[in-house]
Amino acid sequence: MEWVAIIGGMAAAVWGVALFTRGGLAAGCFAVLVSGIWFGYPWMHWKWGPLALTTDRVLWMALMGQYAVWRRLGLADPKPWRAPDAALAGLLLVLAASTLTHDWQTDEYRPAARLVFFYVVPAGLYWVARQSPLREGTVRMVLLGWLGLGVCLAVTAVAEAAGWHELVFPRYIVSPQYPEFLGRGRGPLLNPVGNGILMGTSLAALMLLWPIAGRWGKLAVMALAAVITAGLGATLTRSVWMGGLATVVLVVGLAASKPWRGVLAAGLAGAVLVAALCSESLIAFQRDRGLSAQETAESVHLRPILAEIAWRMFCDRPLAGCGFGQYLNENRNYLADRTSERPLEKARPYVQHNLFLSLLVETGLLGAGLIVLVLGFWLRDAWRLWRTEQAPLWARQGALMFMAAWINYVINGLFHEVSLIPMVNAAMFLGAGINAGLATHAAADRRR
Numbered sequence: 001m002e003w004v005a006i007i008g009g010m011a012a013a014v015w016g017v018a019l020f021t022r023g024g025l026a027a028g029c030f031a032v033l034v035s036g037i038w039f040g041y042p043w044m045h046w047k048w049g050p051l052a053l054t055t056d057r058v059l060w061m062a063l064m065g066q067y068a069v070w071r072r073l074g075l076a077d078p079k080p081w082r083a084p085d086a087a088l089a090g091l092l093l094v095l096a097a098s099t100l101t102h103d104w105q106t107d108e109y110r111p112a113a114r115l116v117f118f119y120v121v122p123a124g125l126y127w128v129a130r131q132s133p134l135r136e137g138t139v140r141m142v143l144l145g146w147l148g149l150g151v152c153l154a155v156t157a158v159a160e161a162a163g164w165h166e167l168v169f170p171r172y173i174v175s176p177q178y179p180e181f182l183g184r185g186r187g188p189l190l191n192p193v194g195n196g197i198l199m200g201t202s203l204a205a206l207m208l209l210w211p212i213a214g215r216w217g218k219l220a221v222m223a224l225a226a227v228i229t230a231g232l233g234a235t236l237t238r239s240v241w242m243g244g245l246a247t248v249v250l251v252v253g254l255a256a257s258k259p260w261r262g263v264l265a266a267g268l269a270g271a272v273l274v275a276a277l278c279s280e281s282l283i284a285f286q287r288d289r290g291l292s293a294q295e296t297a298e299s300v301h302l303r304p305i306l307a308e309i310a311w312r313m314f315c316d317r318p319l320a321g322c323g324f325g326q327y328l329n330e331n332r333n334y335l336a337d338r339t340s341e342r343p344l345e346k347a348r349p350y351v352q353h354n355l356f357l358s359l360l361v362e363t364g365l366l367g368a369g370l371i372v373l374v375l376g377f378w379l380r381d382a383w384r385l386w387r388t389e390q391a392p393l394w395a396r397q398g399a400l401m402f403m404a405a406w407i408n409y410v411i412n413g414l415f416h417e418v419s420l421i422p423m424v425n426a427a428m429f430l431g432a433g434i435n436a437g438l439a440t441h442a443a444a445d446r447r448r
Helices: 002-038 055-073 083-100 106-131 136-162 192-207 215-234 238-255 258-277 279-283 293-316 327-333 355-387 393-413 424-447
Strands: 046-048 051-053
Touching: 002 055, 002 106, 002 136, 002 424, 055 106, 083 106, 083 355, 083 424, 106 327, 106 424, 136 192, 136 215, 136 393, 136 424, 192 215, 192 238, 192 393, 192 424, 215 238, 238 393, 293 327, 293 355, 327 355, 355 393, 355 424, 393 424
Parallel strands: none
Antiparallel strands: 046 051
C-alpha cells in the first residue's frame, strides 16, 4: 500500500508541475486545492519534527516560489491594494498575535499549526490567485475544475452511504481507523460538512453551464445535477442541505428568466412546507453508524449549551478573547457553573459549533469583527461585479459562483466550526482571490 501511495504522489507531482508551467498561477492554486482534498494528510504525510509534510503543502511551497519568479519576470498581474486585502491582513495579524501571546505549543503545537495551515496557507492561495492573470480561459477552467471535483465527491459520497465501498477512493475514506461520521458521505476530507460545502459550490458551477449548453448539453447538466444532489443528500447533514437549497435559490433567482423564477418560488414553498411537516424526523434521524436517532437529536440541543458557554467566556474577555486555539483549555473553567439551567458539563469534549462564536470566544471582538468585515467585503465585490452589465459574462459568472461558495460557507459556518475542516478555508480563500482579481479589473473599468 505504501508503494501505491508513493506512485500516486509522484503522479500528482508530475501533474502539478504541468499545471504550474502550462496553466499559470490560477491553475497552480487549483492543483494545490485538489491535492489537499484528495491526497491530504490521511492519504500520505511525512513527519518532520513537529511538522507534517503533505502533497498539498509541498505544492503550496512550489506555488509560492513560482509566484515569486513570475512576479520578478513580469508574468503576474499585480493589482492595487484594496480594502478587502487590508481587512484580511488585519485578521491574520490579530490571529498571529493571539496565538503567540498564549501557549501556542500546547497539545503538540495545535494553535500554531491551526494558524499556519488553516489561515496563512489559504491566505497565500488568495494572494496568488488575486495577482494572477485572469482571462476567460482561466475562469472557465476553474468552473470546469470545480464541476469535475464536485461530481467525483458526489459519486464517492453516494457510494459511502450506500455501502458500495469498492467504488470509494482513497480507501481510507471507509476505513474504521477513522470512525467519526462513518457511514455518511464524508468524502476525502472525512467530514460531511466540508464535503457538502465543496459539492454545493460545484452545483453552482454546473448550473452556470446551462445558458451555453445545447439540447444534449442540458440533459447532461440535469443528469449531473441529480448526481450532485444525491451526494449532498448522502452527507445526512441538515446545514449542507440548507446550503444546497440556498445555492439553487441564488443562481436561479439571479440568473434565470422570470418563468424559471416562478417555478423556483413554487418549489421553495413546497420545500418549506415539507420541512415544517417533517421537522421531528429532520431533527432526529440516525446518521452515523455509532449514533442512535436519539443521540442525533441531542446534538441539536447541544448548541444552546455551547452558545451559553461562549457568551460567558466572551463577557469575561470581550476584546481579545481567551487566545486563538485555546478554547478547549479555557472552557473547563465554566463547565461546573451551577447557576445555569443547562447541563454545561455535556459540552466538555466539543469545540464551538459556530465559526463566528469560535472566533468571538478565542479572539474577541477584534477577530470576530474582522472575519465579518472580510466576508462582507468579499460578498460586496462579488455582488457589484455581478451587477456590472458591461462586464463580460464569464467574469460575472465567476462572481456568481463565488457568491454560491460564500453562502455555503456562511450557512454551514453558523452550525459548525468550518475553519477547522481541512481545505475548506483554502477553497474559500482561493475563490475569494479570483473574485478579488476580477472585481479589481471591474472597478478600474467603472472608473474609466
